[in-house]
Amino acid sequence: MAKVFVFPGQGSQHVGMGRDLFSAFPQLIEQADSLLGYSISELCLEDKDKQLRQTQYTQPALYIVNALSYLRKIEEEGVKPDFVAGHSLGEYNALFAAGAFDFITGLKLVQKRGELMGEVSQSSMAAVVGLSADKVRQIIAQEFSTLEVANLNTRTQIVIAGGTEEINSAGDVFQKAGGRYVILNVSAAFHSNYMSKVKEKFSRFIANFSFASLKIPVISNYTAQPYQDEETAQNLIEQITASVRWQESMEYLLRQAEPEFEEVGPKKVLTGLLAKIRKEYKPSSETSVPPIKQEKNIIFMFSGQGTQYYHMGKELYENDETFRGSMDDCDKVVKEILGTSIVEILYQERENRFEGFSLTSYTHPAIFMFGYSLTQVILKWGVSPDYLLGYSLGEYVANVIGGALSLEDGLRAVIEQGILVEKYTPEATIFAVLASPDILEKYPSVFANTWLAGRNFPKNFTLTVPEENIAEVTVFFKEQSISFQQLPVSRGFHSPLIDEAKNRFKDFAQKLKIAAPATRIVSPVLGGDLAEVNTEYLWNTVRQPVELSQTLDFLEERSEKNIYIDIGPAGSMATAVKYNCPATENPPIVTINAFGKNLQSLKRARDLIASY
Numbered sequence: 305m306a307k308v309f310v311f312p313g314q315g316s317q318h319v320g321m322g323r324d325l326f327s328a329f330p331q332l333i334e335q336a337d338s339l340l341g342y343s344i345s346e347l348c349l350e351d352k353d354k355q356l357r358q359t360q361y362t363q364p365a366l367y368i369v370n371a372l373s374y375l376r377k378i379e380e381e382g383v384k385p386d387f388v389a390g391h392s393l394g395e396y397n398a399l400f401a402a403g404a405f406d407f408i409t410g411l412k413l414v415q416k417r418g419e420l421m422g423e424v425s426q427s428s429m430a431a432v433v434g435l436s437a438d439k440v441r442q443i444i445a446q447e448f449s450t451l452e453v454a455n456l457n458t459r460t461q462i463v464i465a466g467g468t469e470e471i472n473s474a475g476d477v478f479q480k481a482g483g484r485y486v487i488l489n490v491s492a493a494f495h496s497n498y499m500s501k502v503k504e505k506f507s508r509f510i511a512n513f514s515f516a517s518l519k520i521p522v523i524s525n526y527t528a529q530p531y532q533d534e535e536t537a538q539n540l541i542e543q544i545t546a547s548v549r550w551q552e553s554m555e556y557l558l559r560q561a562e563p564e565f566e567e568v569g570p571k572k573v574l575t576g577l578l579a580k581i582r583k584e585y586k587p588s589s590e591t592s593v594p595p596i597k598q599e600k601n602i603i604f605m606f607s608g609q610g611t612q613y614y615h616m617g618k619e620l621y622e623n624d625e626t627f628r629g630s631m632d633d634c635d636k637v638v639k640e641i642l643g644t645s646i647v648e649i650l651y652q653e654r655e656n657r658f659e660g661f662s663l664t665s666y667t668h669p670a671i672f673m674f675g676y677s678l679t680q681v682i683l684k685w686g687v688s689p690d691y692l693l694g695y696s697l698g699e700y701v702a703n704v705i706g707g708a709l710s711l712e713d714g715l716r717a718v719i720e721q722g723i724l725v726e727k728y729t730p731e732a733t734i735f736a737v738l739a740s741p742d743i744l745e746k747y748p749s750v751f752a753n754t755w756l757a758g759r760n761f762p763k764n765f766t767l768t769v770p771e772e773n774i775a776e777v778t779v780f781f782k783e784q785s786i787s788f789q790q791l792p793v794s795r796g797f798h799s800p801l802i803d804e805a806k807n808r809f810k811d812f813a814q815k816l817k818i819a820a821p822a823t824r825i826v827s828p829v830l831g832g833d834l835a836e837v838n839t840e841y842l843w844n845t846v847r848q849p850v851e852l853s854q855t856l857d858f859l860e861e862r863s864e865k866n867i868y869i870d871i872g873p874a875g876s877m878a879t880a881v882k883y884n885c886p887a888t889e890n891p892p893i894v895t896i897n898a899f900g901k902n903l904q905s906l907k908r909a910r911d912l913i914a915s916y
Contacts, residue, residue, distance in 0.1 A: 306560040309377075309385040309401065310578070311370045311394030312569045314490065317362050321570040322348045325372040335408055336368055340415065344368055359491045363393050363418030364411060370397040370569040371407055377568060385566075387557055389523040391574055392455075392494065392548050393417075395540070402520040404536050409513065413540070416509050420502040421544075427493035428471040429454060432462045435483040437625060440464065441632075447477050454495035455548040456629070458580040463548075465493035495548055497636060503544040510537050511817075528552035528626075529683055534819040538710035546633055552626065552684070554581045559686065600865045600890075600916065604682070604689040604705065605881075606675040607872030608696030608850075610734055610766075610791030612667050616873035617674055618651050619902035626684050630677035637715045638669050646670050662792040668697060668722030669715060671873075675701035676711065678871050678895060681906070687869075687913055691859065692825045695852060695877060696758075696797065699827060699845040706821035708837040713816045717842065720812050724805040725795045725846075731771040732796030738787040741765040750780050757798035758828070758850030761884035766791075766850070768799035797846050806843055813839040828855045856884045867916050868892040869909070890916050 326333050326345040336344050347356060348365050355361040370390075374397065378384060390398035393414065400410045427450075432440050437453060440462045444451045450470050455463035464471070471493075475485040492498060515536040522531045526542045528549040557563050558581070567575045620627040635647045646669050661667060675698060694702035697718060704714035740763050744751045753773050757766040769777050774790070781788045796802055818837050825834040829844050831854035859866055867890050870878035878892035893912050896905045 305562040305564055306386040306557075307383070308387045308389070308557050308560075308563050308565045309374065309398075309568045310565060310574045311374070311388070311390035311397035311401075312366070312567065312571065312574050313390065313392035313394040314359070314362055314366065314494075315488070316569060316571040316573050317356055317366050317369075318570060319351045319356060320349060321365075322369040322372065325369065325376060328376060329372050332372065332407055333368075336364075336411055339408065339411060340364055357489065358422060360415075360418045360422035363414050363421070366393055366569070367396055367411060367414040370394060371400055371410065373568045373570075374401050385520060387521050387523065387560065387563075389553055389557065390525075391550055392525060392543070394569070394574075395522070395525050395543065397569070398522045399515075399518075399531075399536065399540075402518040402522045402531075404515045404518055404522075405513070413510065413513070417502075417506060417544075420505050421492060421494065421499065424492035424498055424502060426468055427466060427496075427498045428468045429463055429465045429488045429490050429493055430471050430474065431457075431486045431488060432464060432478050433484040433486070434460055435462065435478065435481060436460060437462050438628075439481060440478075440483075441628075443477060443481055448474060452493075452496040453547050453632075454493070455550060456552065457548075457550050457577050459551060459584045461577070461580065463488070463495075465496035465498065467493075467498075495544070495546060497545055497640075499545045500640065503541060506544060507541045510541060513537065523553045523556060525549060525553065527680070528556055529680075532707045532822040534822055535707050535710070538712075538817070542710065542712060545636065547629065549629065550577065551581055552629075554578055555585055556684070558582070558585055600867055601690040601859070601863045602687065602867045603691040603693055603859060603869065604679060604702070605868060605870050605872065605877040606679075606692075606694040606698030606701040607870070607874065607876050608671065608694070608698045608846075609664075609667060609793045609797060610736070611872050611874040611876050612661055612671050612674075612792065613873065613898055614650060614661050616650065616670075616898070617678065617896065617902060619900065620678070620681070620896070620906070621647070621651060623903060624681060626681050627677045630680045631673055634669070634673040634676060634711070634715055637712050638673075638719065641716065641719050642669075646673060662794040664726045664795050665719065665722040667792070668718040671697055672701055672715060672718045674873055675871055676704060676714075679705055682869065682871065682895070685910060685913070689823055689869075692821075692823055693828070693855065693859075693877075694825075694845075695828060695872075696846055696850055698872070699825075699829070700842075701871075702825050703821065703837060706823040706825050708819055708821040708825070709816065717813060717816060721805070721809055721846065724808050724812075725797075725802050728804040728808070729795050729802045731794055732799070732801050733769055733771070733774060734791045734793045734797065735767045735769055735777065735781075736760075736789045736791055737765055737767055737781070739763055739765070743784075743786075747780070750777065755796075755799035755801075756849055759853045760850075760880045761853050761856075764880070764883065766798070768796045768801065770796060770801060798849055799847075802847060806847070809843055810839045813842050816842075826855055826859060828852045831855050832858045852880055853884050856881060860885050860888065865889050867913070869913070870894050874898050 451466035692702035
């Protein structure tokens with residue numbers, strides 16, 4: 305049996321809460337009063353000045369009452385939970401229970417969070433009951449300009465956030481669609497882009513704190529997966545603008561062995577939500593796979609430039625909530641930077657979806673978003689990687705999944721890199737060639753102005769070619785009957801052609817917050833283990849030749865029972881494994897390809913993983 309404690313957030317406060325707690329923990333109350341500058345017991349028990357509903361007061365008050373409730377429960381029962389989770393503000397209590405920080409440190413963070421959120425105005429929130437998240441998103445896209453999905457509480461209870469005027473006027477639209485609409489008594493549009501400035505300020509504040517390793521698994525609102533060490537600060541930053549994925553978080557816990565839930569704090573709001581989630585939850589082999597045997601290494605692989613195409617993952621975006629939610633989370637960051645939506649660019653209707661898709665400032669984030677979002681689907685199955693392997697740009701996805709970079713920093717890095725390369729470097733392309741790279745030395749006059757971009761497997765390499773040499777190289781390959789493919793790439797990655805962007809990118813990368821990866825990363829730039837993530841490495845992922853063949857040999861030397869899962873849109877990494885590691889015990893797994901039927905392909909991949 306797995307004991308789960310859940311901690312509520314704003315909305316659970318009420319006058320009188322904590323009445324039987326404050327006298328039991330006088331030292332903590334004294335510390336809290338000293339930090340806050342007012343009496344927390346008077347605020348909670350009397351609220352003479354009607355402040356308890358004001359965000360800057362609500363958040364510290366709830367944090368304290370939740371924390372004391374937890375401490376008393378542990379004192380009385382002497383048993384700690386196996387998992388913890390908290391809704392929005394309650395996540396701070398979950399982290400306190402897990403040992404990430406002490407009582408006062410948590411209160412400092414919550415006090416600042418509440419203070420900053422309390423500064424936001426002209427926005428609000430509402431609950432839509434009886435409609436699915438898909439339907440709510442569809443209505444928002446068609447009818448409104450400021451509204452966003454903020455909380456995914458259950459499959460049919462969705463909280464939206466946005467400008468006050470649209471929140472106040474949206475009720476009729478949602479009610480006509482069959483939903484019940486309730487405007488919430490909150491001061492602002494939490495968990496939306498209205499909190500962007502709060503996020504920036506809180507990010508600077510939290511940089512002054514350090515966090516301990518977690519002693520209990522904490523399920524993140526932001527990812528609906530357990531926290532990894534080193535990502536505590538970034539998860540709390542991202543949570544400010546990202547949707548609270550409560551339904552997915554609870555379904556993750558429902559997949560544990562006989563979970564027993566207990567709400568710790570005032571009221572029983574989360575207990576009611578959990579009852580609805582249980583009723584709607586349908587566990588099956590469609591959502592999970594049996595645990596992989598320990599002696600097998602699971603390797604997640606992420607492809608890079610050249611594998612992208614319009615409509616990649618479109619069927620998943622339309623039908624899979626986890627994939628769509630992750631793509632939308634990424635798209636929020638992209639829109640802040642580029643002022644445009646990659647999701648709209650990818651999935652708009654086209655006469656020919658196979659038309660060229662090569663504008664680097666768009667393809668960079670598109671490839672990243674796809675790899676990151678599909679990984680969330682696979683993680684939700686209960687499949688976790690032992691190794692992460694990215695090809696070129698795919699290394700950024702590996703570093704985000706591995707915890708070396710936050711999602712926002714990873715996205716900002718690939719977008720900035722794409723913009724700089726597009727602005728400061730000449731046009732070029734990359735050819736995938738079915739031949740030995742020895743031909744480059746055999747015909748030096750033909751390839752004098754080209755560069756080896758990567759060795760993928762025996763008799764397969766990639767070649768960077770400047771625009772002025774494309775015709776000559778193309779004629780040569782045709783005359784020699786050498787099979788090749790010009791990839792949809794518009795710049796000369798993995799060559800000196802992009803060197804003009806190097807220093808500008810490294811200056812930008814100095815601002816990134818880099819942590820030690822929590823999951824082992826193997827880098828094709830290095831041909832083996834990644835010892836340290838730094839700005840030089842982040843540049844070299846797209847500048848130096850990709851030694852994929854050598855890297856796969858490195859993995860095969862460590863185990864003959866590797867399970868390779870290609871999380872790219874075209875199956876190119878699985879092809880490299882197939883030809884480079886013919887003796888591997890388990891054939892590589894392709895998740896989706898460019899020919900549609902995403903759901904069918906993904907089900908086949910899930911079944912293969914289960915069979916391994």
